[in-house]
Amino acid sequence: MNTDIILSNLSNPTLLFFVLGIFATVLKSDLEIPASSSKFISLYLLFSIGFKGGQELAHSGLNEEILITLLVCIGLAALVPLYTFFILKRKLSVENAGAIAATYGSVSAVTFVTATLFLDTVKVTFGGHMVAAMALMEAPAIVIGVLLMRTYSSEKHEAGLGHLIKESLTNGSVLMICGSLLIGIISDAKGAEGIKPFTTDIFKGFLAIFLLEMGMVAARRFGTFRNYGLFVSLFALFIPVINGVIAVFITSMLPIEPGNRLLVATLASSASYIAVPAAMRQIAPKADPGLYIPMALGITFPFNISLGLPLYWMLIEMLPHA
Numbered sequence: 001m002n003t004d005i006i007l008s009n010l011s012n013p014t015l016l017f018f019v020l021g022i023f024a025t026v027l028k029s030d031l032e033i034p035a036s037s038s039k040f041i042s043l044y045l046l047f048s049i050g051f052k053g054g055q056e057l058a059h060s061g062l063n064e065e066i067l068i069t070l071l072v073c074i075g076l077a078a079l080v081p082l083y084t085f086f087i088l089k090r091k092l093s094v095e096n097a098g099a100i101a102a103t104y105g106s107v108s109a110v111t112f113v114t115a116t117l118f119l120d121t122v123k124v125t126f127g128g129h130m131v132a133a134m135a136l137m138e139a140p141a142i143v144i145g146v147l148l149m150r151t152y153s154s155e156k157h158e159a160g161l162g163h164l165i166k167e168s169l170t171n172g173s174v175l176m177i178c179g180s181l182l183i184g185i186i187s188d189a190k191g192a193e194g195i196k197p198f199t200t201d202i203f204k205g206f207l208a209i210f211l212l213e214m215g216m217v218a219a220r221r222f223g224t225f226r227n228y229g230l231f232v233s234l235f236a237l238f239i240p241v242i243n244g245v246i247a248v249f250i251t252s253m254l255p256i257e258p259g260n261r262l263l264v265a266t267l268a269s270s271a272s273y274i275a276v277p278a279a280m281r282q283i284a285p286k287a288d289p290g291l292y293i294p295m296a297l298g299i300t301f302p303f304n305i306s307l308g309l310p311l312y313w314m315l316i317e318m319l320p321h322a
Helices: 003-010 013-026 035-060 064-088 094-105 109-121 129-136 138-152 161-169 172-186 189-194 196-201 203-227 230-252 258-269 275-283 289-318
Strands: none
Touching: 013 109, 013 203, 013 289, 035 109, 035 129, 035 172, 035 189, 035 196, 035 203, 064 094, 064 129, 064 138, 064 230, 064 258, 094 138, 094 230, 094 275, 094 289, 109 129, 109 203, 109 258, 109 289, 129 138, 129 172, 129 258, 138 275, 189 196, 196 203, 203 289, 230 258, 230 289, 258 289, 275 289
16 A cells, blocks of 8 residues: 555645644634634535536537446446445434435535545546536435435325425535536636636635534534444445445446546545535434434545545556556
């Protein structure tokens, strides 16, 4: 294992701000990011990655690799909740199993952004269409997770499939990234250059502040696992690794470039702690957010951004694409 890659990733300033947030909570500091500021920063990050991805997609156009990559990502978003639901249902309620399955089938935009910074560190390029792939993975995971929940639940639900899909697609996070992606595609290059200082130059600074808060939130919610036992902790640690490794093997058999392969693995291994919780609050109120949010944010997220990314990258280097 190449320790230089791991050490370089662990010394990334944005990741260190995440660690600072954890320490601030452990030390009971009064350090706090106002809720309004946190919401603005999260919307800014989604706007920025969506817009830049749209611009890149407009320049590159559609080709075989892009179409294959999008299909692979949608397939993974559907597969992960299907198999994880039945693992979870053995130990948890149907509602919690469905919510967690949707969480792990969906994606984390901040993990995706951290992966792009990792690629910058190792000087590897990636395609703007990967932002589109991330956006496309949100809705299928939510829909399948809730359909499984309703199929195996003993209760009747009034809301139909159309309402479920609408809730998924109109979620604020999904709408922001999809809308920004579309605007990035149709915007002319001169106009996009005019807002580049906002979309690009200050991006890493805002990400660092956002990860600072994520560290504080993760530390506050980590204790929740004591109520559910070791099972959920092991699930939150090992299932993402399995998903990431599966993605690496699948993409090794397809004409997908290394940088894009890492982002596919990152998306497959990440778990949503923004879009899915917001949707589940409305669609599945009996599912416990004190379980699926800490799993995604307290274990899966820090593992992926610290050790997961270097692990997936080393596997990709060992398994060149077709």
